[in-house]
Amino acid sequence: MIVNKDFITRNASRTWAFFLDLIFPIECLGCGREGRWLCEDCFKKINLKPKQYCLHCKKANDFGQFCLPCQVIYSLDGVWIAALYDELLISQAIKKLKYYFLSGLADDLSRLMILSVDKLLEQGRISKFGLRSGVDWSNFKRAAGLPLAVLNFYDNLVVPVPLSRKRLRWRGFNQAELLARRVAEKYGLELNSGNLIRVKHKKAQAKLNEIHRLENIKNCFVWRGGNLNKKNIILVDDVVTTGATLNECAKILKANGAGEVFGLVVAKG
Ligand SMILES: [Zn+2]
Ligand SMILES: [Zn+2]
Secondary structure (H helix, E strand, O other): OOOHHHHHHHHHHHHHHHHHHHHHHOOOOOOOOOOOOOHHOOOOHHEEOEEEEOOOOEEOOOOOOOOOOOOOOOOEEEEEEOOOOOOOHHHHHHHHHHHOOOHHHHHHHHHHHHHHHHHHHHOOOOOHHHHOOOOHHHHHHHHHOHHHHHHOOOHHHEEEEEOOOHHHHHOOOOOHHHHHHHHHHOOOEEEEEEEEEEEEOOHHHHHHHHHHHHHHHHEEEEEOOOOOOOOOEEEEEEEOOHHHHHHHHHHHHHHHHOOOOOEEEEEEE
């Protein structure tokens, strides 16, 4: 009998995930209560990032966009960061999702992303009442400063940062895709998880310093879809560190016609 090698690897990782569930019964990472990875009480204790900022110079702003002087060195327009990584629960949850294959954690982590997007949308809300009851120029002025990805939020396309095929086979799922899927479903946004491809996987980014990260990630992605026709994109990943990976994806997406590209991540590592 000829057995396909991919088939064995895929099924081995599923069996492995099954045994991990037995070894790690579902209990809250915060208090140990059984039934959920993050119980409601512990979930409520997690602080959302109070203010977004320019990822490069860390100057606070409303919509996580790069400020003017920093913008020129990025293809990415900005990053939306849901929570603070130094919250022990967050760093634990992300590690467990990624390295212990606990895909159930994607529900809780994507909930944090959704709460933080809700906050962005609330800040970006143009009061319809204000416009109807006469021209309120402050609303127009606010609209002018808004990124299009916020102003026209419901037209965004959601794209997860891909894993290489090799890594995907090994892990059995792409954690960024699990998060992206839940965010897209929540807001009724279009999801594209098949056309941005990671073509080579060099060294794990986590082990490299900033300069080596930039070199390591170059030319790692291709877009296999059609022209993106100015579509604005929300690029989803679990964590952002220097932004090198998100930026490299944004470069490829823009080379293929994308409008604005904003990263959306659970936390900054
Ligand atoms: Zn708990
Ligand atoms: Zn800046």
